[in-house]
Amino acid sequence: EVQLVQSGAEVKKPGESLKISCKASGYILNSHWIAWVRQMPGKGLEWMGIIYPGDSDTRYSPSFQGRVTISVDKSINTAYLQWDGLRASDTAMYYCARCSSQQLVNWFDSWGQGTLVTVSS
Amino acid sequence: DIVMTQSPATLSVSPGERATLSCRASQSIRSNLAWYQQKPGQAPSLLIYAASSRATGIPARFSGSGSGTEFTLTITSLQSEDSAVYYCQQYHDWPPATFGQGTRLEIK
Numbered sequence: 001e002v003q004l005v006q007s008g009a010e011v012k013k014p015g016e017s018l019k020i021s022c023k024a025s026g027y028i029l030n031s032h033w034i035a036w037v038r039q040m041p042g043k044g045l046e047w048m049g050i051i052y053p054g055d056s057d058t059r060y061s062p063s064f065q066g067r068v069t070i071s072v073d074k075s076i077n078t079a080y081l082q083w084d085g086l087r088a089s090d091t092a093m094y095y096c097a098r099c100s101s102q103q104l105v106n107w108f109d110s111w112g113q114g115t116l117v118t119v120s121s
Numbered sequence: 122d123i124v125m126t127q128s129p130a131t132l133s134v135s136p137g138e139r140a141t142l143s144c145r146a147s148q149s150i151r152s153n154l155a156w157y158q159q160k161p162g163q164a165p166s167l168l169i170y171a172a173s174s175r176a177t178g179i180p181a182r183f184s185g186s187g188s189g190t191e192f193t194l195t196i197t198s199l200q201s202e203d204s205a206v207y208y209c210q211q212y213h214d215w216p217p218a219t220f221g222q223g224t225r226l227e228i229k
Contacts, residue, residue: 045208047217061217095164106212107155107170114164
């Protein structure tokens with residue numbers, strides 16, 4: 001069974017750094033793109049960026065380019081989303097999601113449970 | 122970026138009736154469209170991919186149609202458990218593989 005298990009909720013202050021994780025199991029991490037999706041409180045889904053663990057090819061939405069970093073550690077089947085200077089506007093639920101087909105960016109067939117990030121002074 | 126526009130924003134339908142949700146793309150995306158269901162407090166889950174193919178375990182009450190720029194999600198014989206927000210997503214052109222803003226389906 002494919003599972004994506006995300007790290008727990010975080011409370012941070014503006015300007016702090018943060019790295020949240022998404023651990024994959026039940027399949028070979030290398031073969032499927034993994035994306036990060038933001039959902040601000042009471043709002044819709046926003047596609048942030050995507051990484052292909054096989055070669056770490058990473059693409060970002062222009063809206064998030066330069067604000068976050070997506071990475072992967074294949075040795076522990078884990079993808080990451082990182083900020084170097086959090087803002088209050090980064091307060092949101094963040095989901096990781098797996099693309100269905102090997103080597104293709106397409107629909108998401110598995111989602112993590114979400115990580116709630118709260119940024120407040 | 123391709124803009125995905127969903128309508129209506131909110132839909133209220135009685136149990137047993139049919140719900141029709143629309144999604145429009147700002148340019149042709151062929152059949153590269155997925156639908157997701159998100160219930161309160163839960164992660165989204167896949168309903169439909171390639172515009173009209175049901176994901177594993179999704180009942181036949183859910184159906185998708187359309188191609189190009191106009192797409193529809195139809196849910197027949199509505200049940201209380203279908204109350205959720207439904208999102209369409211294009212994966213034809215990325216980054217980003219954009220989502221619509223969602224349609225909230227309420228069961229009366």
